[in-house]
Amino acid sequence: MPHPKTVEEMFESAGPIEYRLLPRLIHVTEAAAIAAAYQMGRGDKHFADQVAVASMRRMLNKLDMKGIIKIGEGERDEAPMLYIGEEVGTENGDLEVDIAVDPLEGTNLTADGCPGSVAVMAMAERGGIFHGPDIYMDKIVVGPDVVRYEEEHPGERIDLDAPVSHNLEIVAKALGRKVEELVVVILDRPRHAQKITEIREAGARVRLVTDGDLMPGVATAVRGSGIHVVMGAGGSGEAVLTAAAIKILGGKILARLVLPTVANGKTKEKIDEEIEEKMPRLEAMGITLENINDILDIDKLVPGKDVIFSATAVTPGHFLREVNLFGGGDARVHTVSMGASGAVRFTDSIYIKDKRETPLYL
Template sequence: MDTNYGMEIVRATEIAALTAAREQGLGDYREILNHARAAIAKTLNRLRIDGFVVNDRFQNRDDLFPMPATLGQGGPTMDLMAIALEAHHSAANGGNNATSYAVIAPRGVIQSVPNLNMYKIVVGPQVGNVIDINQPPIINVKRVARALRKYTENVTVCILNQARHKQLIKEIRECGARIKLIEEGELSGCLSAITGEKTDLYLGYGYAPEGALVAAAISCLGGYFEGKIFYENDRDREQAEEHGISDFEKIFRPQDLVRSKEVAIAATGVTDGEFLEGVRFTSNGAVTSSFIARAETKTYRKLETRHFFDYKPVF
C-alpha cells in the first residue's frame, strides 16, 4: 500500500475509545457498544477509499448500531475490519481489556469467516510455529518453554475465565505453568502473547472473526497462530460455506486469514488491559494509548496521544 493507512485508521480507534470511555462503568453494555460502533464508522467513513466492511461479528443484530457495508469517500478498493469495542461487557462494568481495533488491507486480502466459535493458540515470533493445535495443551506449553529457554513453571498462559475452559485450565495447572485468567478481551490476551510483554502463550475458545484480526497482527508483528472453527450443526456448516469455507476440519493459520503483507492494524485502549492502557481524562481533554503496525515494513508504533477538547471537541 502506497499510503500508510495505519496512521489513518488509528484516528478511528481513538475516537471510538474516547466515546466508549465516557460511558465506562455505567452498566449499559448495549449503549456503550452502540456509541463506539457509530463513532468508529463515522471516522472510518472519512477515509479516501472504497472500503468494504468484513467480519463484523454483530452484523444483523437489530438491537445494535448497523455497521455500513461500505465506508469511505472514494478511492482504492479496500477491506476494512472494525471491532469498535472488544470486551464491551467489561467496559460497561468498569473492567479491564476493553479496546477498539481496526484493520485495513486491499480488497480480498482478509478472509471472510462465519460468526462461530474458534479455538485458538497464539504465540510470539520467539516461539514460532512449533505449536500444534491438535496436540494436548501440555505438549504445547512444553514446546513454548523449550523455544523460550524457560522452565515450564515460568511460562505464562493467558486464558479466558469461562466455564468451557475448566478442563483446559485444569490441564495447564497440572503441568505447572503459570496462568493469567482474564474475564474478557481475547484480542488483548492474544496481542500480549504475540509481543511477549506479559504472556507467552494464549489458548482457548473465542470467535472466528477475532481470529482474522489476530492473523493481521501476526502479519505485522510476527508470531504464529493456529485456529479451528467448531461447527455444531448443518446450519453452522452452511454458514461457513457462504464464506467460501468447505473444509470443516481446516486448521487456520495466519496466511489463510490474511493473504497479503499489504495490511495495517491499529488499536486504542478503552480500559487498562493486557496490551494497552485505557483512556485517562484530564481537566481539558484526555490521554489515549494506541498502537499501529504495518506488515510491509514491520513498523510497530506505540502512541500516547493527548487530546485537548477545548480546541477541537471530538464528541
C-alpha cells in the same frame, strides 16, 4: 559488515494502505475508544458498544478508500452499522481494502470498569482478510521466538491437536524458560475447564480473563508483557484481528472454526439445530461440514501483504494505558499501531477541545 535495514528502507517498503491509511486509522480507533470511555463503569454494555460503533463508522466514512467490512458487528440483519459486507469510505481514490473491526472489544469490561477493553481495527488489500462467520475459533497464539525455534527445529512444532503439554514444552524451549515459568491466558469459561486443568498439570501458570483475549494474543509477541501463550475458543472475529497484528509482529496463530454448541459441549440435538440454522450461511462463505475443521494458519486468516492494525485502550490494558477524560471534553489516549513494513508505534495522544482554557500537561 552489512548495514542494518534503515528507517528509510522501511518506509519505502510500506504498501499504499500502510503509507496512506495507517496514520488515519489511529484516529478511527481513538475516536471509538474516547466515545466508549464516557460510558465506562455505567453498567450498560450495549450503549457503550453502540456509541463506539457509531463513532468508528463516522470516522471510517471520512477515509478516501473503498472499504468492505469482512469482520464486523454481525450479519446485516443483526447489526445496523459495521455489519459484515457493509461498504465504507468515501469511495474516492484507488485504495480497495478489506476491513476487520471490533469497535469495543470487551463490552462487559467497559460497562463494569474492568481492565482490558479496546477499540481495534485491521485492514488489508482486497482479499487480504478472512471472510468468516460469526462463530467461535479454537486457537493457540505464540510469539516470534517460537516461530524461529520451529524453523531451527523442523521436527518440533506447536499443533492445535497436540496435547497441551507438547505445545508448552516447545514454547518453553523457544523462550529459554521452564514450563513452570510460562503464563497462559485463556477465557474463563466452562468449556475450557479441561484445558485449564491440563495447563496446570503441565506445570504452567494460568491467567484467566473474563472477556477479551485479543490483546493478550498480541501480547505474546511483545517481550516483557508477561504473556507467553493464548489458548482456547473465542470469537472468530477476535482471532482474525489477533492474526493481523501477530502476522506483522512475526508470531504464529493456529485456529479452527467451531460451532458454539460444539465448543460448549451441548447435546447432539442442540448441535443439529445449530447446524440447520447456520450452515446455509456458512456454505455461502465456502464453509462446509467437510472443511469446517480445517486448521487455519496465519496466512489463511490474513493472506494480505499490505496489512495494518491499530488498537486503542478504553480501560487499562496489558501494555496500553486507559483513556483519561478531563474537563471540557479533553481526552488522553494510548494506541499501538503497526504496518507490514515493521514500523510499530505507541502513540500517546492528547485531544484538547479548547486550547485557550486547557493547559498541556506532560
